[in-house]
Amino acid sequence: QVHLVESGGGxxxxxxxxxxxxxxxxxxxxxxxxxxxxxxxxxxxKGREFVAAISLSGGATYSAxxxxxxxxxxxxxxxxxxxxxxxxxxxxxxxxxxxxxDPSRFPPRTAESYDYWGQGTQVTVSS
Numbered sequence: 138q139v140h141l142v143e144s145g146g147g148x149x150x151x152x153x154x155x156x157x158x159x160x161x162x163x164x165x166x167x168x169x170x171x172x173x174x175x176x177x178x179x180x181x182x183k184g185r186e187f188v189a190a191i192s193l194s195g196g197a198t199y200s201a202x203x204x205x206x207x208x209x210x211x212x213x214x215x216x217x218x219x220x221x222x223x224x225x226x227x228x229x230x231x232x233x234x235x236x237x238x239d240p241s242r243f244p245p246r247t248a249e250s251y252d253y254w255g256q257g258t259q260v261t262v263s264s
Contacts (some may be wrong), residue, residue, distance in 0.1 A: 139163055145258045149190055151246050152226065154223060155223050155239075155260060156221070157236075172253075173244035174244065175246070176234060177248055179257075180231060187208075188204065190244035191194070195214070226260075228264045236254070236255045237253060
């Protein structure tokens with residue numbers, strides 16, 4: 138079992154930056170490092186969209202093409218924490234951002250593949 142809590146969302150102007158964090162509480166006997174992690178987002182009236190994913194050690198990362206190199210995913214296994222650094226934010230990035238965990242070796246890029254989810258943090262980019 139994994140409990141995930143996101144933070145770092147907020148209101149930012151067009152072109153601004155935010156850093157999201159996702160802290161994991163892991164069941165006894167397990168470690169954060171056995172979980173592939175991902176970020177997804179969901180705008181009002183739309184489905185959950187893949188943003189980025191990261192492998193167990195953090196050595197491999199995957200990003201959605203729509204990010205255009207603006208977002209960076211990372212993790213610190215010693216702190217049970219994953220991050221999403223978002224730069225050059227655009228109004229189209231406005232959404233609730235969710236972190237997800239899956240006990241798989243290779244990080245999935247579809248929401249259906251993840252077993253555990255946080256409650257989300259809202260990101261709003263003003264034009």
